Amino acid sequence: MKTSTTHRLLNHLQEAVLERKNVMENVLSSAYDEFSDHLASLAESRLPIPERLRRLRHMETELDAYMNMAGSRADSRTHIYLMKASGLVRTEIELLHFALRYPECRDTVPDTDKGRTGLFSLRWKGSLVNLMELIASLYYLGVITDGNGNRQSFASLVTAFEEFLHIRIPKPYDLRADLARRKKNLSVLLPRLREAFEKNIINCGIGNG
Known part of the structure; x- marks a missing residue:
């Protein structure tokens, strides 16, 4: 399987699931925090919603694949981070669908920069x-x-x-x-x-x- 280029966390999860490597807790924790920040940055970006949704779906597909391949073989630490990362991605996808259904609820930036x-x-x-x-x-x-x-x-x-x-x-x-x-x-x-x-x-x- 091609190595993920989406994020460092996905690379570590792939190592743990496919290569059966023992990825240390501090490494996974650090990568998870970066992954969370990455999703927050994506949500706050000015990318069109379809493009953001496409990127999130790619992450979701990759995480689902690791989850299915891991089965009962994955250690509890790897399983926890797979679950947490999947939950974050699903939440962002749900929020995007909500924004599409209810565009009036999207955040708007006050027009305070006139004359600046x-x-x-x-x-x-x-x-x-x-x-x-x-x-x-x-x-x-x-x-x-x-x-x-x-x-x-x-x-x-x-x-x-x-x-x-x-x-x-x-x-x-x-x-x-x-x-x-x-x-x-x-x-x-x-x-x-x-x-x-x-x-x-x-x-x-x-x-x-």
Whole structure:
């Protein structure tokens, strides 16, 4: 069977079911959290509903295939994550069908940006890895929430920055992992931001006691 390219979680589930590999709990848990964020990002995207439904159906088909092949052979850990992932996908499919049946219930974005055309010319001139350093820091701090005060998912922040800065951030989870591969220089952008901030604060006279 062709290896899944949909998401890392599906690759691990395939390894556990078809190759009978022992995938560790922390690996499955991390991949599951990413998968949940991925579905949330897909739901919040501006893709047409038929395209979103097509992607979800592909995931559902793949998960159903693993479930059928696993049968009683799958260990309890693998079975739990198969069930949880399938439940998430089914929920998203049901919500899309609900949106199609009741279009008046779809969320609408308030038209509050009239006269603010300058906002839409913003661009990011730095590297994608440095931008990911900023996004990851904000996510870990949990300082960005929705209108109800709920912490935003990592995928939601990535999508927001993509729209805000008119940039495409491919494979954001891989980019975030690249930060750990910097070894001694884990943070590059943040020290530069601090230096620029403190220098200009002093120049403004605020830091002169």
